[in-house]
Amino acid sequence: MARWLVKTEPNSYSIEDLRRDGTTLWDGVRNYQARNFLTSMKVSDLALVYHSGTDPIGVVGVARVVEAARPDPTQFDQESRYFDPAATVAQPRWFCPLVGFVEQFGTVVERHQLQREPLLAKMEILRKGSRLSVTPLTDEEFDTVLRIAHGGSAPKPSNVRRTSGK
DNA sequence: GCCAACGTTGGC
DNA sequence: GCCAACGTTGGC
Numbered sequence A: 001m002a003r004w005l006v007k008t009e010p011n012s013y014s015i016e017d018l019r020r021d022g023t024t025l026w027d028g029v030r031n032y033q034a035r036n037f038l039t040s041m042k043v044s045d046l047a048l049v050y051h052s053g054t055d056p057i058g059v060v061g062v063a064r065v066v067e068a069a070r071p072d073p074t075q076f077d078q079e080s081r082y083f084d085p086a087a088t089v090a091q092p093r094w095f096c097p098l099v100g101f102v103e104q105f106g107t108v109v110e111r112h113q114l115q116r117e118p119l120l121a122k123m124e125i126l127r128k129g130s131r132l133s134v135t136p137l138t139d140e141e142f143d144t145v146l147r148i149a150h151g152g153s154a155p156k157p158s159n160v161r162r163t164s165g166k
Numbered sequence B, C: 001g002c003c004a005a006c007g008t009t010g011g012c
Helices: A017-021 A032-040 A109-115 A139-149
Strands: A003-008 A024-025 A044-050 A058-071 A096-108 A135-136
Touching: A003 A139, A017 A024, A017 A044, A017 A058, A017 A096, A032 A058, A032 A096, A032 A135, A044 A096, A044 A139, A058 A109, A058 A139, A096 A109, A096 A139, A109 A139, A135 A139
Parallel strands: A003 A044
Antiparallel strands: A003 A135, A024 A096, A044 A058, A058 A096
């Protein structure tokens, strides 16, 4: 099962919106590399949800792929800012999976926290100038962020030492 | 097929 | 608001 990170500006669609909606089409992505990742997503894959262009910037929760990608309806909608005159129903150009809400973290795992975690050194989203809105994650990257989110800043579960006898 | 110009993204 | 990074466009 693959792991992903999806980026969104909370002004346009936030984790709160996803929690409210339950599921949503991850539409409006207009970048070929990101599209290829979207169409690679399988049902039950998990994705970190990342808020950009806001304060604080960072990972805010988890989503799950509910249905594999279908043609993105906004490419056919002349009223949409994502309308693509070159796309046809017979030959769609853009695709979007249906994603579902899994959880919203109690506190945002902020970008600067991610940046100082050695295990995340290769995470695509942290690369300067990275603009890809959908990126694959290693299991280790995904697990590391979840561990931080759930209160462990501990280096590794196996290395955790209790200092009290409790 | 190259590449300069341009528009957009997004962290700071 | 600035600006670096990036993708796209279009002239040649």
